[in-house]
Every structure is written in structure tokens, then in C-alpha cells.
Amino acid sequence: MINRNMTFSILAVDDDPTNINVIISHLKPLNAKMLIATSGDAALEILKSVQPDLIILDINMPNMSGLEVCKQIKSDPLYKHIPVLFLTGSEKDISEAFAVGGVDYIIKPVRSEELIARVNTHLTLSTLVDSLDKANVMLESVNESLEIKVAERTKELVAANSNLRREIDERRRLQDKLTYLSNHDFITRMFNRNSMEMELKNVMESSYEENKKYYFLFIDLDQFKVVNDTCGHIAGDELLRQVADLLRNLFSKEDIIARMGGDEFAVLFNLDSLEHAIRRTSAVKEAVESYRFEWGDEAFKHSLSAALVEIDESIDSVSHLMSIAERTCFESKRKGGSEVSVYNYTKQHIDKTHQQMRIIPLIHHAIEHDQFTLYYQEITPIIEDGTRKIEVLIRLVGSDGKIKPPGQFIPIAEKFHIITEIDKWVIRKAFIAVKELPSHVEVSINLSGDFIAKSSAVDLIKRYLAEYEINPHQVCFEITETSAISNIESTQSLLSSLQPLGFKFALDDFGTGTSSYEYLKELSVDYVKIDGMFVRDIDKDDISQKMVESIAGIAKAKGIKVVAECIETAESLDILRSLNIDYYQGYYSHVPESLVNFRAD
Structure with missing residues (x-):
């Protein structure tokens, strides 16, 4: 465990200021001194005057990548001892990251608990290595002293024999202590993470051949920070010692128990079935949650978040097992704590997340190699007004040449906050298309909530x-109601900056929010697009018809044009015509097709 009375310094290197701010915010509980650099050159310049205890380094940066920065750091004897923790949006860089000297990595987007845990672990390891180095220096000093004394006393072997034995015993005790410290946690006297990983390696190499069933239990104490913050770190250390004793009493001597770092413990044990392993885990959870930790006049009860993983042939390495355990434990934390997630039971959800993360490199590749394409769908006036309106829609061209719909990649891009890169691609390609279109054609472009929230959004659109x-009068930006509400100030800023230039704005998927009408009053948009959930069954559902009529009435009172989405039947269109809706959009009039097929006449 890190001594909280010590001040650690952490250098965060990322070319995106937003990522820097996220890292600083997540690490605020550590009270570390934060150094920042927005490029590799800046990071190397900082190292000339300050040597941080840890470096958090983004892999993908312009001019000099994080991998090259790490390589230069590790080539310099003055800095090579500093642990480097990589940030990456793609697992494809991981092997190279370790090859150049990185000690660990975190996949973006950064989770607070994961970042703090990883930073704590490597600061602790770094401190331990430093302690070991000092012990080695002390041991070398003792050895040198011992050799001198042996030479001086050789002439007096009989008289010096007892002293010589004492010197040798002292050396052996130091060696034993050094060996013990390298394999055990100083606070709990348990095995440390390194020892547990060695035991796991041995078990995984032998258990498959012996047909034994081994289980790995990964435990994270909930509310541990409450004790540290309330009673101090001495109390926190004592809590860890008492939990360690509790775990020892719950398992046999053959089971391997370790403190993995911070408030994390792990147990490797052998049982005949997963059912029995779950019962054993439940007993551990009950024992920990029934235990009261007392410190002075204060008494605390704790819960735990845990992951139980059955070790089988599908797990091919210790690092793979640790990744599964940490991700499964995170699922327990995500559910609010006091939860045990069994990998076999939660595997489908966790694997789905893992599969989603694998799509991220494909999205990056598509952006870099122009493997997206634009489709379009007509927005048809109910009463002809001499204009032509279309909405551009993005599609992904797979390696097999097949077109992938947005549902297969847009939600993942939004979840992992890389949607803004797609927005930039769409805006740029749409502007190129607009330049070739006649002046009576208006093109609608969708903007994501992440893009709207960027302070650089307005400048980028102006630059394009x-x-x-x-002609900006030919462009209408569509913002979903939920995105607008979530980023109301940014949305208002975007409108006030771009509408005077001639750009139009539409509030998309309108009616899905809880305060739709209130925000319609606040936002000065040109169009409202009524969500398809109200329009799709308008010819069969009187409530839907009243909702559409109400939205249209309020919009028209503000002078806002109304577009109805998802029109699929002539009956629905007749109702819209009776409600004086301005435009409609849907498969009834036009199935989306490639923008290259668009004809303006």
C-alpha cells in the first residue's frame, strides 16, 4: 500500500487536453503532484528538470507517438526506472507497448476505479523496488565489510571465529529478509501480486494435465476509502491486516492467498465443482460483511465486490486470467458493490463488452483509410415549396465489401467516445458533396452529443x-433532443455562433425527452423532427395522433417547420397532411441509397 504521507508526482502525457483533464480528475483522490505534457517532446523536456514517480502516456499522439517517447525514456539510465502506464483506445498496440518498456496499459475511455487501482499498484511496486535496491546496496556494503573483516582476522582465526559467525548469520538474515520482502506484502505478510502470478502460472501449467478444478477469487473491498479518510492510513493498514487474518481463517493452508495491491485480495483454491466454489465464495462474502472493524470510538462494516473465475483451457495465460478477473470484478462494482460476479454466469455480457472494444480499431481503420460511405434519404415536402431536402447517413464498408448499417458501429463509437472522429468525417464529406449540388438542395447532417460538447466544434465547422x-444556407445540422438537453449550453452556443452564418438547425427525435416542450421554447431551431415512435402508428393510434398534433401546433407557434419521421403508409401521410405537417421522411417515399446516385433534377 502506498504511504499517503508521501507526495508522489505523476506526469500525464496526452495531446488531447480533455483526456488530460479526465486523468487529473480521476487521480485527484491520490493527492499526487500532477505534471502535464501535451506532446512527446514536451514530456522529454520536463524529464530534464523533474523525475516523476510514474508516467501516464497516450500511445497515439502526433509527431512523436507514445511508443517512441517510452523508448527514449527507457534508453536513458536516468529515467528508465520510472514506470510507464500506457493509455490506448486499441488493444492492437499492447504488445509493442510492453516491448518498449511499458509496465501496464488502460483502454480508453478511462474508468476512475481502474486508473486509480493501476496507478496505486505501480507506485507501490516502484516503491518496493526502490526499497529492494536500497536493501541490495546495504547488503553489498555488508558483504564488502565482511570480506575486509575476514581478511583482517584470518591471522587470528581462533579469536575471530565467533565474530565471523555472527557476521555470516547477519548476512543470511538480510538475504532471507530480502527474499521474503520480494515475495510478500509488507502490511499483511501475505503473498504479493508477483507471488500469486507465479503460483497461477504453475497451476495453469499442471492443472489441465491432472484434471483438477482450480478457482480464482478476486476481491475488492467496498468503502475502504471511508476508513482511510475518516481515521487515517494507519487505521487503513490495520483494516487490511485484519481482513487478511479473516481470509486466512476461511481457507486451508493449501490455498494461496495474496494481497494484490490497495484494497484488493485474491485466493487460488481447488474444489470439485463450480457450485462448491460459489458456496465457498458466498461464505467469504458473508464473513467479511458480518465483520466489524473498530478503531477508537468508531466502528465500520464493509462489503466486498468480487469475481469468481473457473480456470479452464479457454484461459491461455496469467495475464488473460487477471484481465478476466478485473473486468468481472468491475461488473460487481458497476452494480453498486456488495456483489459477486461469476465469470461463467456473466461471461456473455463481459465478452460482449470485449467484442465491442475489438470494433474500435476497425472504426479507427475505417476513418484513416476512408472506408466509410455516405447514403442519403429524401425529406419530402407535403406541399411543394421549390426546395429539395435530403439527410446524409453514414455506412461502413466492410473488408468483404459489404455495407454495414450504423447500428453495428455508431453505438460503440458513442460508448467509447470516438464518435467525434466520425462526425468530422461526415461533415467534411458532406461539405464536399454540397459544393457540387445546386443551390436549391439542402443537406441535413447529424451531430453527436460528444461533438456538440467539444469547445472546438464551432471552429472546425467554420474551418471546413x-x-x-x-453556401451555409444549404446545410442543416440535426441534433437529437437528448443530446441537446444533455449539452444545453453547448447547443445554444453552437446555434448562436453558426445560425448568423446561414446554417440551419433541426431538433431530431423530438418528443423522447421528459421536458421536450420546455427546451423547444429555449432553443431557436429551424426544424423539429418528430420521433418515429409517435408517427409510425399514427393511422392506428389516436394518442400518437394527438401527440403529433400537439408538437406541430407548438412548433408552428414559434415559426418552426415540422418534419415527421418513419412514414411507411399512405394512410399515415394523409393524416400528416390533415395536421398541416410540412415535411415527411421514411421508406414510403424513399429507401436510403448511396449518395453517388443522387440526382438534383
């Missing part, structure tokens, strides 16, 4: 406007 020299 100047670069492609388009």
Missing part, C-alpha cells in the same frame, strides 16, 4: 466552411 467554400 472556408476550406470547401460552400
Whole structure:
């Protein structure tokens, strides 16, 4: 465990200021001194004057990648001892990251608990290595002293024999202590993470051949920080010692118990079935949650979040097992704590998340190699007004040449916050298309909530406007109601900056929010697009018809044009016509097709 009375310094290196701010915010509980650099060159310059205790380094940076920065750091004897923790949005860089000297990695987006746990672990390891180095220096000093004394006393062997034996015994005690410290946790006197990983390696190599069933239990104490913050770190250390004793009493001498770092413990044990392993885990959970930790006049009860993983042939390495255990334990934390997640039971959900993360490199590859394409769908006026409106829609071209719909990649891009790169691609390609279109054609472009929230959004659109020299009156940006509400100030800023230039705005999926009408009053948009959930069954559902009529009435009172989405039947269109809706959009009039097929006449 890190001594909280010590001040640690952490250098965060990322070319995106937003990521820097996220890292600083997540690490605030550590009270560490934070150094920041937005490029590799800046990071190397900082190292000339300050040597941090740990470096958090983004892999993908312009001019000099994080891998090259790490390589230079590790080539310099002055800095090579500093642990480097990589940030990456893609697992494809991981093997190279370790090859250049990285000690660990975190996949973006960064989770607070994971980042703090990893930083705590490597600061602790770094401190331990430093302690071991000092012990080695002391041992070398003792050895040198011992050799001198042996030479001086050789002439007086009989008289010096007892002293010589004492010197040798002292050396052996130091060696034993050094060996013990390298394999055990100083606070709990349990095995440490390194020892547990060695035991796991041995078990995984032998258990498959012996047909034994082994289980790995990963435990994270909930509310441990409450004791540290309330009673101090001495109390926190004592709590860890008492929990360690509790775990020892719950398992046999043959079971391997270790403190993995911070408030994390792990147990490797052998039982005949998963059912018995679950019962054993439940007993551990009950014992920990029934235990009261007392410190002075204070008494605390704790819960735990845990992961139980059956070790089988599908797990091919210790690092793979640790990754599964940590991700499964995170599922327990995500559910609010006091939860045990069994990998076999939660595997489908966890594997789904893992599969989603594998799509991230494919999205990056598609952006870099222009493997997206634009489709379009007509927005048809109910009463002809001399204009032509279309909405551009993105599709992904797979390696097999097949077109993948947005549902297969847009939600993942949004979840892992890489949707803004897709937004930039769409805006740029749409502007290129607009430049070739006649002036009576208006193109609608969707913007994500992440893009709206970026402070650089307005500047980027203005830059593209100047670069492609388009008529802004031909562009309408569509923002979903939920995105607008979530980023209301950013949305208002975007409208106030771009509408004077001639850009139009539409509030998409309108009616899905809890305060739709209130925000319609606040936002000065040009169009409202009524969500398809109200329109799809308008010819069969009187309530839906009243909802559409109400939205249209309020919009028109503000002078806002109304578009109805998801129109699929002539009957629905007749009702919209009777309600004086301005435009409709849906498969009834036009099935989306490639933008290259668009004809303006």
C-alpha cells in the first residue's frame, strides 16, 4: 500500500487536453503532484528538470507517438526506472507497448476505479523496488565489510571465529529478509501480486494435465476509502491486516492467498465443482460483511465486490486470467458493490463488452483509410415549396465489401467516445458533396452529443466552411433532443455562433425527452423532427395522433417547420397532411441509397 504521507508526482502525457483533464480528475483522490505534457517532446523536456514517480502516456499522439517517447525514456539510465502506464483506445498496440518498456496499459475511455487501482499498484511496486535496491546496496556494503573483516582476522582465526559467525548469520538474515520482502506484502505478510502470478502460472501449467478444478477469487473491498479518510492510513493498514487474518481463517493452508495491491485480495483454491466454489465464495462474502472493524470510538462494516473465475483451457495465460478477473470484478462494482460476479454466469455480457472494444480499431481503420460511405434519404415536402431536402447517413464498408448499417458501429463509437472522429468525417464529406449540388438542395447532417460538447466544434465547422467554400444556407445540422438537453449550453452556443452564418438547425427525435416542450421554447431551431415512435402508428393510434398534433401546433407557434419521421403508409401521410405537417421522411417515399446516385433534377 502506498504511504499517503508521501507526495508522489505523476506526469500525464496526452495531446488531447480533455483526456488530460479526465486523468487529473480521476487521480485527484491520490493527492499526487500532477505534471502535464501535451506532446512527446514536451514530456522529454520536463524529464530534464523533474523525475516523476510514474508516467501516464497516450500511445497515439502526433509527431512523436507514445511508443517512441517510452523508448527514449527507457534508453536513458536516468529515467528508465520510472514506470510507464500506457493509455490506448486499441488493444492492437499492447504488445509493442510492453516491448518498449511499458509496465501496464488502460483502454480508453478511462474508468476512475481502474486508473486509480493501476496507478496505486505501480507506485507501490516502484516503491518496493526502490526499497529492494536500497536493501541490495546495504547488503553489498555488508558483504564488502565482511570480506575486509575476514581478511583482517584470518591471522587470528581462533579469536575471530565467533565474530565471523555472527557476521555470516547477519548476512543470511538480510538475504532471507530480502527474499521474503520480494515475495510478500509488507502490511499483511501475505503473498504479493508477483507471488500469486507465479503460483497461477504453475497451476495453469499442471492443472489441465491432472484434471483438477482450480478457482480464482478476486476481491475488492467496498468503502475502504471511508476508513482511510475518516481515521487515517494507519487505521487503513490495520483494516487490511485484519481482513487478511479473516481470509486466512476461511481457507486451508493449501490455498494461496495474496494481497494484490490497495484494497484488493485474491485466493487460488481447488474444489470439485463450480457450485462448491460459489458456496465457498458466498461464505467469504458473508464473513467479511458480518465483520466489524473498530478503531477508537468508531466502528465500520464493509462489503466486498468480487469475481469468481473457473480456470479452464479457454484461459491461455496469467495475464488473460487477471484481465478476466478485473473486468468481472468491475461488473460487481458497476452494480453498486456488495456483489459477486461469476465469470461463467456473466461471461456473455463481459465478452460482449470485449467484442465491442475489438470494433474500435476497425472504426479507427475505417476513418484513416476512408472506408466509410455516405447514403442519403429524401425529406419530402407535403406541399411543394421549390426546395429539395435530403439527410446524409453514414455506412461502413466492410473488408468483404459489404455495407454495414450504423447500428453495428455508431453505438460503440458513442460508448467509447470516438464518435467525434466520425462526425468530422461526415461533415467534411458532406461539405464536399454540397459544393457540387445546386443551390436549391439542402443537406441535413447529424451531430453527436460528444461533438456538440467539444469547445472546438464551432471552429472546425467554420474551418471546413472556408476550406470547401460552400453556401451555409444549404446545410442543416440535426441534433437529437437528448443530446441537446444533455449539452444545453453547448447547443445554444453552437446555434448562436453558426445560425448568423446561414446554417440551419433541426431538433431530431423530438418528443423522447421528459421536458421536450420546455427546451423547444429555449432553443431557436429551424426544424423539429418528430420521433418515429409517435408517427409510425399514427393511422392506428389516436394518442400518437394527438401527440403529433400537439408538437406541430407548438412548433408552428414559434415559426418552426415540422418534419415527421418513419412514414411507411399512405394512410399515415394523409393524416400528416390533415395536421398541416410540412415535411415527411421514411421508406414510403424513399429507401436510403448511396449518395453517388443522387440526382438534383
